[in-house]
Amino acid sequence: MALILFLSFIIFLLIGVPVSYSLGLSCFIYFLGRDIPLIAFAQKMYSGLDSFTLLCIPGFILAGNLMNEGGLTRKIIAFSKALVGHIRGGVGMSNIVASMVFAGISGTALADVASIGNIMIPTMKKEGYDPKYAVAISCSSSLVGPIIPPSLPMIIVGTLTGLSVGKLFVAGILPGILLGLGMLVIVYLIAKKGNYPIQKRSTLKETLISLYNGIWSLIMVFIILFGILGGFFTPTEASIVAVLYALLVGIFIYKKLNFKNIILIIKDSLKTTAGIMLLVGFANIFAWILATENIPQLLASTLLSITTNKILILLLINLIFLFAGCFLETISALLILVPVLIKVVTEVGVDPINFGLIAVLNLVIGLTTPPVGVCLFVASDIGKVPLTESIKGLAPFFIWMMIVLLLVTYVPAITLWLPSLLGN
Template sequence: MTLAFLFIALFGLMLLRVPIAFALGLSSVGYILLEGMPPVLLMHNMINGMDSFPLLAIPFFILAGALMNSSGVTSRIFGFARAIVGWMHGGLGHVNVGASIIFAGMSGAAVADAGGLGAIEIKAMREAGYDDDFSVGVTAASSTIGPIIPPSLPLVIFGVMASVSIGDLFVAGIVPGLMMAGSLMLMVWYISRKRGYPTDEGFSISNVGRKFVSAFLPLMTPVIIVGGIVSGAFTPTEAAVCAAAYALVLGVFVYRTISLKSFVNVSIETIETTASVLMIVGTATVFAWILTANQVAGQFADLLLGITDNKHLILLMIMLVVLIVGLFMETIAAISILVPVLLPIAVQLGIDPVHLGVIVILNLMIGLLTPPVGMVLFVLSKVSGVPFEKCVRATMPFLIPLVAVLLLLTFVPQLTLWLPSVVKGL
């Protein structure tokens, strides 16, 4: 009965628009009090949930992304992507996706991509005569590449919750991220041909060379992060520190675009974002502890295995559950709650945790593009001035390639696990 109260209270508070961290915390407090447990258990589990060395990567990756946004790096990235793929039909649509691939190696968050590159991309596409629905749709969909290609804040959270190597998760996200980009470019090409969108600019080796030189130092950020982790030079947490320091050097000493005032603003923004993320992690840890204590994972496994023992059908049902959760819950909270429930089932079925991590994160990224939560859509609505409802409709066609990639990755795990196995063999 008290477990039922836990879920009713959580969804009731969410419907009342209570922030997810407080909804998780208040429903957990109610459960603890009804069970007659000492309230100190809440604080004890929250502190344990946040007391993790790998979680130190979060504030530094957030800081690195914020510094890159403030230093004018986004325009350099956009210019380089424009030189490479602008010659294709629907050129700026392809540039949009290409810029997201590059920026993914710096920010690690879909909302950061949408907020940082979104304004530049949508403005350029409007000036070139692209329809708002197309511009917003491709910008929203391409921003989901960020949390798949390393570095990735959701993958850090998953690695901590599942006790899985964050380095392995980072490497495993590279191929799926490129597959997402390729599928989105196909959709961009199809819509562009149908609507008669023009190419952006002719391809020129000399232009590519100039733009590459301009963007070279920012492009080194993902090389430092991924290269350092893969080579064993430093851990993901240390890589985050190096990325933040490198971004600071670029903004202050190389491009001279970050003043003391802007650095203070960026620091405050980082502190606020980190505090909100860790608050969610802490309260979600308490919620997950309650689920574990009540053996919800075992009951859920018995339920699925009672329906079928087919591994692929169970995977499909798990993905459906994750998708539904992602429609209503913020990504970090969803990961923290789902991992203790799904991981034991995955292990029982022989599913690699690294594979599970990538497909769960991709699934939750699709949730960022759908109401009622749709955080990326809210950001782009604000950036572009396009009504939220129109943003939802604009994004629908781009969900098709993303869902197709998700299904392919779900049923062909080698696509995710191949690169980590190669790296381990080096």
């Protein structure tokens, strides 16, 4: 029956059924084949959603949408331009800096590329940037979103494994900064080679004004991170605090939010949340079936029979995640693979927190790779650039992403040093 489960899942994907429904339908077929009472289907689905930690998903989605619609994105971009706009390649660099700041609010790569990319790609093209590099910069910088906290994929990993979401958040800080800094260097080298224009240096007054306008986003990041790390509230409570903060800033400071658009933002956030929660519920049934069929143990014994070398096991796991990221959306792949592979990594002594970052980083890289690289598709569509050209522009950034992935995989101190400061 396990074979029928996987075959039906693959067939549904191939004929274009969305991932969540593919999971649900394949699980339903398994239940029928095993003659398991269908009441258990509903029970397993509900138990997968009955998690206090999962409540922070709608909170962070709503907070990000409120801040974005409240006029925050343009304020962040203006502040970033004031900081680095006068450097060669400064417009491209400001895109990356803005993404690093926005990452502390949105938690998703798609939100980043859709909001910042919509403004920055046309701006870079107007400034004389090669369109394929304008697309590549926005696409690659958006990957910082799910790495720097808060991060929706890390919330999913924490829910699946029982790991501290707070520690996973903190573990992503250094890898996220490392990704961003490397991309800044690449943009500078591309701009120098292409002799891209330099913007006039902002005056001290202009910089301070842009800082004042953008400081509210930095305060939000501070509240989320230090509230969790200081033990003042859980990630779920942090998401609610973020929503209240976003409402206050959007209504009273930026004055962009009103009753009408708040209702529309809530509706949009509910749609996004419903899609994620449906996926989580079906994936919990899928995970239960895998556990019932002893698939994790079978995969662990198979991999360990090939080699018990920790370096090779991690290499194989990276390849599995990278391959899955080419075909599955990030959260879908996490829900399917993490419960299966965590047993393998613990057998060879990999820290589960480090494994969580390895999984997330692998799969967000998949957002830039065809055939299901949604960030690549969105950025290419905004820039009106053919996909093949976008991939060429993305090449140097992709190489850096792979270098960071290898560093995170084989130098665990990059992810574990900050969480270790938290103790237990």
